[in-house]
Amino acid sequence: MAPSDTHEPLDTIFDELVQMTRLVGSAMNRATQALLDADLALAESVIDADAQIDTLTSDIEERCFDVISFQQPQAADLRVVIGALRIAASLERMGDLAEHVAKQARLRYPRSSIPQELRGTFAEMGGLAEAIVSKTGAVIATRDVSLVADIARHDQAVDRHHRELFTIVLSPSWAHGVEAAIDVTLLSRYYERYADHAVSVTRRVVTVVTGEPYVGVSLT
Amino acid sequence: MAPSDTHEPLDTIFDELVQMTRLVGSAMNRATQALLDADLALAESVIDADAQIDTLTSDIEERCFDVISFQQPQAADLRVVIGALRIAASLERMGDLAEHVAKQARLRYPRSSIPQELRGTFAEMGGLAEAIVSKTGAVIATRDVSLVADIARHDQAVDRHHRELFTIVLSPSWAHGVEAAIDVTLLSRYYERYADHAVSVTRRVVTVVTGEPYVGVSLT
Numbered sequence: 001m002a003p004s005d006t007h008e009p010l011d012t013i014f015d016e017l018v019q020m021t022r023l024v025g026s027a028m029n030r031a032t033q034a035l036l037d038a039d040l041a042l043a044e045s046v047i048d049a050d051a052q053i054d055t056l057t058s059d060i061e062e063r064c065f066d067v068i069s070f071q072q073p074q075a076a077d078l079r080v081v082i083g084a085l086r087i088a089a090s091l092e093r094m095g096d097l098a099e100h101v102a103k104q105a106r107l108r109y110p111r112s113s114i115p116q117e118l119r120g121t122f123a124e125m126g127g128l129a130e131a132i133v134s135k136t137g138a139v140i141a142t143r144d145v146s147l148v149a150d151i152a153r154h155d156q157a158v159d160r161h162h163r164e165l166f167t168i169v170l171s172p173s174w175a176h177g178v179e180a181a182i183d184v185t186l187l188s189r190y191y192e193r194y195a196d197h198a199v200s201v202t203r204r205v206v207t208v209v210t211g212e213p214y215v216g217v218s219l220t
Numbered sequence: 221m222a223p224s225d226t227h228e229p230l231d232t233i234f235d236e237l238v239q240m241t242r243l244v245g246s247a248m249n250r251a252t253q254a255l256l257d258a259d260l261a262l263a264e265s266v267i268d269a270d271a272q273i274d275t276l277t278s279d280i281e282e283r284c285f286d287v288i289s290f291q292q293p294q295a296a297d298l299r300v301v302i303g304a305l306r307i308a309a310s311l312e313r314m315g316d317l318a319e320h321v322a323k324q325a326r327l328r329y330p331r332s333s334i335p336q337e338l339r340g341t342f343a344e345m346g347g348l349a350e351a352i353v354s355k356t357g358a359v360i361a362t363r364d365v366s367l368v369a370d371i372a373r374h375d376q377a378v379d380r381h382h383r384e385l386f387t388i389v390l391s392p393s394w395a396h397g398v399e400a401a402i403d404v405t406l407l408s409r410y411y412e413r414y415a416d417h418a419v420s421v422t423r424r425v426v427t428v429v430t431g432e433p434y435v436g437v438s439l440t
Contacts, residue, residue: 065302072292082285085305170399178401179390185402186409 009067010077013084014140016060020091021137023053025130027098028194032126034105035187036119038112046102053095060088076211083208087140090197090204094133097194104187113183115176118168125161125191128154132198139202143209148202158195162188229287230297233304234360236280240311241357243273245350247318248414252346254325255407256339258332266322273315280308296431303428307360310417310424314353317414324407333403335396338388345381345411348374352418359422363429368422378415382408 027046034043064081067073073081104113114122132154135147165188168174169181247266254263284301287293293301324333334342352374355367385408388394389401 061302065298068288068302069294069298074289078285078289082281082288082305085302086309089306089309166402169402174398178394178398181398181402182386182389182405185405189406 007077009063009071010073010080013060013063013067013081016056016063017084017087017091018137018141020053020056020060020088020095021133021140023049023056024091024094024098025133025137027053027095028101028129028133029126031098031101031105032122032129034102035113036123036126038105038109040106040109043102043105043109047099047106050095050099053092057088057092061085064088076208079211080208083204087201087204090201094194094197097190097197100190101187104183104190108183113180113187115180115184118165118184121161121165122187122191125158125188128158128161129191129194132158132195136198136201139205143205145202145206145209148206151199151202155195155199158192162192227297229283229291230293230300233280233283233287233301236276236283237304237307237311238357238361240273240276240280240308240315241353241360243269243276244311244314244318245353245357247273247315248321248349248353249346251318251321251325252342252349254322255333256343256346258325258329260326260329263322263325263329267319267326270315270319273312277308277312281305284308296428299431300428303424307421307424310421314414314417317410317417320410321407324403324410328403333400333407335400335404338385338404341381341385342407342411345378345408348378348381349411349414352378352415356418356421359425363425365422365426365429368426371419371422375415375419378412382412 027049030042031046033039034046064085067081068078071077107113112119132151135151135154139145139147139151165184169184174181247269250262251266253259254266284305287301288298291297327333332339352371355371355374359365359367359371385404389404394401
């Protein structure tokens, strides 16, 4: 079988994965905005849109199944298809995490889930999530792995915010009570997990591109 | 190609998945015990053993890759192999969640992460996790989907405990402060996610066995 037989469907799979990064990026962006502004309609729109991400995941799985069935890709091409299945699963999970943020915003509406003085931190985590997912999309689209170091650096910044938030809610000066502390902790964890999944996606892409496990990014 | 060519490696993949359910079941069991007894050595042993689960996941992925490459399974058999990849990923994540429980036990050592009066609830969640993963192993081993309803019922019981724990830590009578409230919330979430992943594994098995998406279990 000539390689060209496989490359066109593989390109379609990559296009769909890039489209998924846009959807889960937009979902997290809008969820962050809904959280910061206590915007119920925006939160609802994120929650409703998650079904579209789930459908796209199923479409990608079916396409991978068809490619394996009908094209019988070998070696590197088969690794790409199998890698795409794992990447789609991670991106689906990132969509779920954006939905969790939106549900948290909805739960406390018309109040905000986060105290005024932490708005800046969550806005930054949202901005980092946006940068991470947009670069993840670029890595998938171009297979240019030079962005991976940027993504790892953004992920470390998210982790730092996550640890800082723990320190803040546990400090004696925390004046917002148990509920707000739990809200902040869970929300912070959703961003941290979202970033981790993006890192695992880029690790998969690197593995597929280089044929070697990527050891430069440590996931815990 | 005769079906028998594919069935032997498929059986090996299923055996390895069953072995993974035993490992992640044992991990969560021991993590629960470490949590209840503030047992540092036991917590460390769970954390150390997670690498074995990760290795087994990679082994299963490689075996699936080889089966697709060399046996070129079609239709239902190919769906089994692709399903096995997703199942291995979910089981790996269940191992991570057991490790999170163990890390939480280690973090607060020599204290316990959970107040005395919640020990019973966490012991029950641990027992439910054990029942769920052991039945998940049986579903994979036998492809007998009659256990799926049991698993869904156990999962609902875990969800009830998870909601109850929220109510308890947010009640005005909560006397253990913010840190314990956050510990309880995160721990409870680990058990809830663990059970959810087990349900998603059984859904995959049902899909593979029946060729139809299983709609009897709703995951949110």
